[in-house]
Amino acid sequence: MDISTQNTAAPPVTDQPSDAQQKRAARGATRPGDRIFLGLSRGSGIFLLVIMAAIAVFLTYRAAIAIGKDEANFFTTFEWNPTGTPPEFGIAVLAFGTVVSSIIAMAIAVPVSVGIALFITHYAPRRIGGVIAYVVDLLAAVPSIVYGLWGVLFLVPQLDGLYGWLDDYLGWTGVFSWQGGAPRSLFTVGILLAIMILPIITNVSREVFRQVPQMHEEAALALGATRWEVIRMAVLPFGRSGIISASMLGLGRALGETMAVAMVLSPLFDIQASLLDYGGGTFAQNIASKFNEATEMGRDALIASGLVLFVITLLVNGAARMIIARRKEYSGANA
Amino acid sequence: MSNATLPDTQGKRPSSLRGATLPKWFPWAVAAGSIVLGLGISAAAGLESDIQWGLIAAVLFVLGSYGIAAKVEGRRQAKDRVATSLVWVAFILAVLPLASLIWETVKRGVKVLDGYFLTHSMGIVGDTEPGGGIYHAILGTLEQVGLATLIAVPIGVLTAIYLVEYGRGRLAKAVTFFVDVMTGIPSIVAGLFVLSLWIITLGMGYSGFAGSMALTILMLPVVVRSTEEMLKLVPNELREASLALGVPKWRTILKVVLPTSIGGITTGVMLAVARIAGETAPVLLLVWVTPLINANPFSDPQASLPVYIYLQYANSGGEGAAYDRAWAAALVLILFIMILNMAARGLARWKAPKTGR
Missing domain, CATH: 1.10.3720.10 (MetI-like)
Known part of the structure; x- marks a missing residue:
């Protein structure tokens, strides 16, 4: 297993060699070719770390410049006017829009994806399941710009009726009231994001459901459980952490999604109680749509909002990775 | 199963060891029924969007399979049927937009896609004029x-x-x-x-x-x-x-x-x-x-x-x-x-x- 110990005189007997042994093992390369090759590959690894550090440093640096000039509170201001005198901008609206649209997306995508994953692994005939899994894999590769084009030219016109309906029956809640603008609000964005992250959540949960020990399922069946009871008692408990991490990966995608949101959303720098009315934007969408006419100050302000997005996605992805790492054997996420 | 052990009683009386079961075509019948009902309701109420009758049909399908199955087969079996129908609904809910995405792109994409389109730029073509390429x-x-x-x-x-x-x-x-x-x-x-x-x-x-x-x-x-x-x-x-x-x-x-x-x-x-x-x-x-x-x-x-x-x-x-x-x-x-x-x-x-x- 441990190749590099081949070069040491006595291979270590323990599974985890001590630090000194590791160093000796790595340094076992004495030929010039070996040293160059080790240097190259280690250098690549270090280069990767340098890139990450550079990303953090440069974004923070430009963001600090922008926030330093910001006359309003960066986190609570409902305005985006970095070129005004005085420059005032804040991320409150963007944070609201990003969180809300992601929540809608997750609320739709997670149950549906788990359903498809179950369909592929437990309900569909084996061969059909394989074909569907393959197609879902392919769909994960459809670029977001195409989803955006489809969303704005096909999905949006379809949603008029649904919006009116929600307004008629659920308008009293305030959350689903609708003033009658084109259906290009956060709710539509949530639906589109849900469609976009379906494939990835499905793929990961499918892998997890595949790994459920056959014994557990057969035991449940032998006790007379129906198929649903097998799933509830054997499959879902086993796959819970996998589903959670799959959802987090999907959430990471939804948070950072740019072009599709920029095309579909009709942004308004304000917060509305109703999801169906214009109001809110997302971090990524705001960057893409404001970038065109941004001055240097404007660009720095956008970079500052990008930094916030970066930190949020880091936290979400980190949480997902931690859950995966804790139960490593279920991980299907090696993409 | 009963074929092997009790070949002569097949079809004459229900085995006392098995509860009543709905026929195999039951889910398909409920699905067809709920689609028809969904279409009917949306036509009657004058709903114009495809999404609406689809959602109505989906809800009818899930409720219908639960109701009938609960009557005939009992609660546990009914829950199983609901889970099955929910999984099917989830599958269809997801496949429809994805299939539509591909279909729309192909259908609307082939209109101008030809050799000219692939070998010309947008240099002299205005944004709103026809022609040009990629x-x-x-x-x-x-x-x-x-x-x-x-x-x-x-x-x-x-x-x-x-x-x-x-x-x-x-x-x-x-x-x-x-x-x-x-x-x-x-x-x-x-x-x-x-x-x-x-x-x-x-x-x-x-x-x-x-x-x-x-x-x-x-x-x-x-x-x-x-x-x-x-x-x-x-x-x-x-x-x-x-x-x-x-x-x-x-x-x-x-x-x-x-x-x-x-x-x-x-x-x-x-x-x-x-x-x-x-x-x-x-x-x-x-x-x-x-x-x-x-x-x-x-x-x-x-x-x-x-x-x-x-x-x-x-x-x-x-x-x-x-x-x-x-x-x-x-x-x-x-x-x-x-x-x-x-x-x-x-x-x-x-x-x-x-x-x-």
């Missing part, structure tokens, strides 16, 4: 993606080699962790980073190469992870045999380990290329836009397919000609990515290491 965009995308691949593949493969063949210590752990972190970077953030470093701080102009750098950042973690997986699949006996013959480690890696896993590595690279070829946001920020052919990726703005789609939509002023071009370009992009994907998966199956799962 030659400049294809050229730009190929160059940007090619450059990114040229940078990302050596670095990514070497990093993976380091992690699998050498890495034991803290550095390897850090690299593994940050590769994971990098996987989750939103593309727009990668774009902003290159913007702040290359364009704002170093004062360089917009160029295809700037876009390539952002694409490299997006591609690197994918290449590292997939190569890592493939190298781990190479049997240790091969390495040991080579080392035992006195072959230096670096030659062992170059001549034994890499050739064994080259199929899988290629697959990973192709999937990574497919992933970055559709990236729009960083290209929009860094390469800027142009309707002209620019074959030099190192200076001046270039076009690219995803950005072309976006521009045709955004600058169209609602004109049909521009939308047609956008759909056609989307179709070309999807075809490119799908072919890469399928080729990659085919290659993976064909060249899979023998010890694979």
Whole structure:
């Protein structure tokens, strides 16, 4: 297993060699070719770390410049006017829009994806399941710009009726009231994001459901459980952490999604109680749509909002990775 | 089952050991019934959207199967039926938009997609006029993606080699962790980073190469992870045999380990290329836009397919000609990515290491 110990005189007997042994093992390369090759590959690894550090440093640096000039509170201001005198901008609206649209997306995508994953692994005939899994894999590769084009030219016109309906029956809640603008609000964005992250959540949960020990399922069946009871008692408990991490990966995608949101959303720098009315934007969408006419100050302000997005996605992805790492054997996420 | 034990009672009286069961066609009947009812209700209420009757039918389907099954088969079986119908509904709910996405793109894309479209640029064609093509965009995308691949593949493969063949210590752990972190970077953030470093701080102009750098950042973690997986699949006996013959480690890696896993590595690279070829946001920020052919990726703005789609939509002023071009370009992009994907998966199956799962 441990190749590099081949070069040491006595291979270590323990599974985890001590630090000194590791160093000796790595340094076992004495030929010039070996040293160059080790240097190259280690250098690549270090280069990767340098890139990450550079990303953090440069974004923070430009963001600090922008926030330093910001006359309003960066986190609570409902305005985006970095070129005004005085420059005032804040991320409150963007944070609201990003969180809300992601929540809608997750609320739709997670149950549906788990359903498809179950369909592929437990309900569909084996061969059909394989074909569907393959197609879902392919769909994960459809670029977001195409989803955006489809969303704005096909999905949006379809949603008029649904919006009116929600307004008629659920308008009293305030959350689903609708003033009658084109259906290009956060709710539509949530639906589109849900469609976009379906494939990835499905793929990961499918892998997890595949790994459920056959014994557990057969035991449940032998006790007379129906198929649903097998799933509830054997499959879902086993796959819970996998589903959670799959959802987090999907959430990471939804948070950072740019072009599709920029095309579909009709942004308004304000917060509305109703999801169906214009109001809110997302971090990524705001960057893409404001970038065109941004001055240097404007660009720095956008970079500052990008930094916030970066930190949020880091936290979400980190949480997902931690859950995966804790139960490593279920991980299907090696993409 | 009852056939084997009680052949003569089949069909005459229900076995006392089994509860009443609904016939096999029951779910299909309920599905058909609820679709008809859904259509009826929406026609009666004058609902105009397809989504509405679909949702009504879905709800009717789930409730209907529960109600009837609960009456005939009992609560537990009914719950099972509900779960089954919910899974089916979820499947259909998801397949419909995805199928519609592909269908719409193909249907609207083939309208203007021809040889002329593929070999001409938008140089003299106004945004709202018909005509023009995507030659400049294809050229730009190929160059940007090619450059990114040229940078990302050596670095990514070497990093993976380091992690699998050498890495034991803290550095390897850090690299593994940050590769994971990098996987989750939103593309727009990668774009902003290159913007702040290359364009704002170093004062360089917009160029295809700037876009390539952002694409490299997006591609690197994918290449590292997939190569890592493939190298781990190479049997240790091969390495040991080579080392035992006195072959230096670096030659062992170059001549034994890499050739064994080259199929899988290629697959990973192709999937990574497919992933970055559709990236729009960083290209929009860094390469800027142009309707002209620019074959030099190192200076001046270039076009690219995803950005072309976006521009045709955004600058169209609602004109049909521009939308047609956008759909056609989307179709070309999807075809490119799908072919890469399928080729990659085919290659993976064909060249899979023998010890694979």
